Amino acid sequence: MNSNTVKRFAMVGALMLGGGMGGTATAEQTIGSGLIVAFIGINPMVTTAINRLFGVRPHRLEIIGTLVGFAGVLLLVQGAEFRSSPAGLFAQSAAVFCWALGSVLSQRRLPVASGAMGYASEMLCGGVVLLALAAITGESPHWPPTVLALGAWIYLIVFGSLVAFNAYMFLLARTSMAVATSYAFVNPIIALFLGVFLGGESVTGYEWFASGVVLAGVALLLWQRRRGGP
Numbered sequence: 001m002n003s004n005t006v007k008r009f010a011m012v013g014a015l016m017l018g019g020g021m022g023g024t025a026t027a028e029q030t031i032g033s034g035l036i037v038a039f040i041g042i043n044p045m046v047t048t049a050i051n052r053l054f055g056v057r058p059h060r061l062e063i064i065g066t067l068v069g070f071a072g073v074l075l076l077v078q079g080a081e082f083r084s085s086p087a088g089l090f091a092q093s094a095a096v097f098c099w100a101l102g103s104v105l106s107q108r109r110l111p112v113a114s115g116a117m118g119y120a121s122e123m124l125c126g127g128v129v130l131l132a133l134a135a136i137t138g139e140s141p142h143w144p145p146t147v148l149a150l151g152a153w154i155y156l157i158v159f160g161s162l163v164a165f166n167a168y169m170f171l172l173a174r175t176s177m178a179v180a181t182s183y184a185f186v187n188p189i190i191a192l193f194l195g196v197f198l199g200g201e202s203v204t205g206y207e208w209f210a211s212g213v214v215l216a217g218v219a220l221l222l223w224q225r226r227r228g229g230p
Contacts, residue, residue, distance in 0.1 A: 008110040009118075010125040012102050017126025019098025022133055023091045030088035034077040037188055039092045041073035044181040046100040051177055054108045061224035062178040069185035069217025075210035076188050103181070107172055119166050178221050185214045 028036060044066045048058050058066075145153070164183075171180035189211050195201040 006125075009121045010129075012106045012110050013122040013124070013126030014129045015098045015102030015105070017123060018129030018133060020095050020102065021099075021126075022130050023095025023098060027088040027092035027095060030083075030085040031092060032083040035084055036092065037077045038074060039096055040184045040187070041070045043096050043100055043184045044178060045070065046096055047103055047177050047181050050100055050104045051108075054104065056108075056177075058178060059224050061220050062176070065182075065217045065220030065224065066178060067217070068220060069182065069214055072210050072212075072214030072217055073185055073188055075213055076192070076207060078206075078210075103172060103177065106169070107177065111173070116166070119169050122169070123161055123165065176221075176224075178224070182218050182221050185218055189214055 024036065024040075027039075048062070048066065051058070168180060168183060192203065192207060192211065196203055
């Protein structure tokens with residue numbers, strides 16, 4: 001692995017994991033979960049705007065699908081907690097921008113090696129950045145970890161890193177930015193159904209309607225892809 005490859009891994013990992021995930025983790029301490037979801041729903045629009053700087057023009061269906069999906073997310077989080085703080089808003093805004101910029105650069109200027117080795121190297125570089133940020137902000141590890149912390153750590157390794165992040169990077173390398181970032185619309189629906197099946201929660205007719213709006217936006221993005229969009 002040459003020095004240029006390491007630099008690409010480090011820059012993309014620092015932006016997406018250090019800035020994106022680190023910023024979101026910081027923001028979650030002082031702003032409500034509903035606002036976090038709304039911010040993440042903006043991510044496809046931010047990536048589209050940054051892509052325009054590289055001369056990539058979105059197709060009409062991609063724009064419509066993105067707007068419909070975001071509208072569905074806003075409908076879905078109505079009634080959620082929207083408490084906020086200036087520091088939290090800044091951290092989440094920076095997180096969205098860093099994640100979007102890292103995503104675009106990984107497609108346009110700093111492609112990483114496809115496959116498990118490339119994605120793992122990127123996550124390792126991002127992990128180093130997160131450890132450095134934790135040290136700077138005065139965080140320290142606690143041993144032994146609690147059962148809840150250990151369970152969360154295992155969950156994030158399996159589903160957050162091995163499954164979700166690898167799948168996202170795979171899509172970035174092989175499909176359009178609009179389709180790859182549509183995860184921001186699907187995640188709230190997954191959380192909704194997990195609440196039903198694991199938490200015994202009930203879904204109202206309004207939430208079913210909002211979920212349908214979200215899925216309509218994703219369907220438009222996939223339809224554009226099927227028609228031969230980039």
